[in-house]
Amino acid sequence: MDSASQQAFQNEVTCTICLDYFIDPVTIACGHNFCRPCLFLCWEEGKAPMRCPACREVSEKSDFKTNVALKKLASLARQTRAQRNIDSSDKICVQHEETKELFGGAKKRLCRPSSESLEHLAHSHSPIGWDAEECREKLIKEMDYLWKINQGTQNDLNQEIRKTHSIENYVNLRKAIIKIQYLKMHEFLEEEERLHLQALDREGKELFQQLQSSQVRIAEHLGRMKDKYRELWEMCHMPDTELPQNMGNVLASTDLAHMQKPQLVNPELTSWGITGVLNMLNNFTVHNALNREMTPCYMSLSEDVRQVIFGDDHRSAPVDPPGVESFAMWGAQAFSSGRHYWELDVTGSSNWILGVCKDSRTADTSIIIDSDEMFFLISSKSSNQYSLSTSSPHIVHYVQRPQGRVGVFLDYENGAVSFFDVYQGSLIYGFPPSSFSSPLRPFFCLGSR
Numbered sequence: 001m002d003s004a005s006q007q008a009f010q011n012e013v014t015c016t017i018c019l020d021y022f023i024d025p026v027t028i029a030c031g032h033n034f035c036r037p038c039l040f041l042c043w044e045e046g047k048a049p050m051r052c053p054a055c056r057e058v059s060e061k062s063d064f065k066t067n068v069a070l071k072k073l074a075s076l077a078r079q080t081r082a083q084r085n086i087d088s089s090d091k092i093c094v095q096h097e098e099t100k101e102l103f104g105g106a107k108k109r110l111c112r113p114s115s116e117s118l119e120h121l122a123h124s125h126s127p128i129g130w131d132a133e134e135c136r137e138k139l140i141k142e143m144d145y146l147w148k149i150n151q152g153t154q155n156d157l158n159q160e161i162r163k164t165h166s167i168e169n170y171v172n173l174r175k176a177i178i179k180i181q182y183l184k185m186h187e188f189l190e191e192e193e194r195l196h197l198q199a200l201d202r203e204g205k206e207l208f209q210q211l212q213s214s215q216v217r218i219a220e221h222l223g224r225m226k227d228k229y230r231e232l233w234e235m236c237h238m239p240d241t242e243l244p245q246n247m248g249n250v251l252a253s254t255d256l257a258h259m260q261k262p263q264l265v266n267p268e269l270t271s272w273g274i275t276g277v278l279n280m281l282n283n284f285t286v287h288n289a290l291n292r293e294m295t296p297c298y299m300s301l302s303e304d305v306r307q308v309i310f311g312d313d314h315r316s317a318p319v320d321p322p323g324v325e326s327f328a329m330w331g332a333q334a335f336s337s338g339r340h341y342w343e344l345d346v347t348g349s350s351n352w353i354l355g356v357c358k359d360s361r362t363a364d365t366s367i368i369i370d371s372d373e374m375f376f377l378i379s380s381k382s383s384n385q386y387s388l389s390t391s392s393p394h395i396v397h398y399v400q401r402p403q404g405r406v407g408v409f410l411d412y413e414n415g416a417v418s419f420f421d422v423y424q425g426s427l428i429y430g431f432p433p434s435s436f437s438s439p440l441r442p443f444f445c446l447g448s449r
Contacts, residue, residue, distance in 0.1 A: 173395070192274075343405045347405075378390065
């Protein structure tokens, strides 16, 4: 091969980012080839959208498959370069008149007969270039594994940042609804209100500090993981004779760093009881607010917890359809005036919906939770994480999830719907006052336990 052809070949198997032969090459949408680690490091330091380092064309995806053919050519080019860099005077064995090769076990150049002698019988007889390529394969796999861990850690950091912003707004919101509730109480509760708000402020600050500290820990952990990834990337470019000697310690330190991943914070405020609130509400108790008969239904919550879908009309659903794990109960009557209070038992249940909705909605097989005059408290469980939220608008609540009975209070004239944790004697949430335009009927849906 003449020098021009050789140079052209080398250009084809060289990454334009690290300016070295490819390791784990990938081909992106525009057709350009890069080392996968080089491309990831380049994109990590840039800003979205991800663009080709060569032509700047936007890349829509980051999950690329290895270019196997190009990887083999780059490996051959690396081995050829290693052979070419050796002094030609040391290439021929004088005794056996055969070409010498650098063997991994012997750590020096030997011809084939010499490598099979008694002196070197215990050594591995594969050329050192092969050993180096095997080491690179292990490093590439470790980098792929580490990259996925880093992506997950970055997601954790983003999640904690979102929680930090959310908890500030939520604390302010919760202070507002508690103030409204205390205004309904007698003057002797003013001291309790003051203490309650102070405690809420204190807990809010503590949770905010915990989330900030969590962000710092996760960011530091992510930095260590990125440094480890870069260290592995740099090892891929080490000389063939040095690469296998450092493998064990590097892989062990990578495993140790992964084991030190910080745990995420689960923010939760204390449910403070409000003196006398349940005694006051019991004056408006409605007996048998719901039909005693629980109607089987096919119920599923959308991912954003904003829609309830019934597989069959609740009035015509079979008595015991196979596979049904959800049951719906509707109010025995609709309310168009007055104040009404009732309690529902959610003991041992992870998924449930309760509240009031337009009377006309009781004939629907699909309920949009965010629709007008839909006032629901929703408990859901996903991936062993519980979530408590309300509809219209959708708000996630950072308070203890009720474990026993939940009280529902409807003040029709004042346009208010509130939810209470009966065991704690505490307010879960109170919808801001509005003006109801149609009768409201109680609703309760109990999912699988």
